[in-house]
Amino acid sequence: MEITLGTGGLTRRLAALVIVAVACPVALFGGALLGCAAQGFSASCAINGVLVSPVLLFLAGLGASLATRGWVGLSFVILGVLVGMASIPIVASVAGNPVPIDPVQGVIATIWFMPPVLIGYGAGRGVARLRARSGGAEGPGVG
Numbered sequence: 286m287e288i289t290l291g292t293g294g295l296t297r298r299l300a301a302l303v304i305v306a307v308a309c310p311v312a313l314f315g316g317a318l319l320g321c322a323a324q325g326f327s328a329s330c331a332i333n334g335v336l337v338s339p340v341l342l343f344l345a346g347l348g349a350s351l352a353t354r355g356w357v358g359l360s361f362v363i364l365g366v367l368v369g370m371a372s373i374p375i376v377a378s379v380a381g382n383p384v385p386i387d388p389v390q391g392v393i394a395t396i397w398f399m400p401p402v403l404i405g406y407g408a409g410r411g412v413a414r415l416r417a418r419s420g421g422a423e424g425p426g427v428g
Contacts, residue, residue: 294353294357297352297358298352298358299361301348301358302362302368303365305365305369306372307345308341308345308369308402309366309398312339312398315337315338315341342398343402343405343408344405346401346408347406347409348405349362349365349406350406350409350410350413359406366398366399366402367395370391373394374386
């Protein structure tokens with residue numbers, strides 16, 4: 286098995302990385318905003334944010350699956366989660382609301398955010414494989 290990083294493949298893989306890396310802070314902050322939109326920010330609205338964030342992360346994984354494929358593509362998706370999670374304290378500080386997070390909490394949050402992205406990626410790749418086997422349209426993300 287040969288792994289190549291041609292220009293087109295690298296561009297698609299970087300696109301998948303960016304999709305997932307942007308989705309992590311959006312899922313955290315956007316999930317909290319969507320979860321708390323109706324009732325204002327309170328302790329009880331945090332549950333709604335926890336329910337909204339996995340959906341956004343699943344959709345990011347699905348989007349990444351359209352851009353890339355294979356083990357190298359999966360590695361870029363995982364790297365995207367790590368980059369996205371590392372960017373959360375930076376984004377929060379720039380927004381004026383620093384997140385006091387220690388490394389253990391960061392690892393726990395990363396473990397929490399990884400499965401929805403990987404499930405979305407796996408679902409998208411599974412559908413692409415089924416379409417390829419049934420004679421569906423083959424594109425750069427199929428196979």
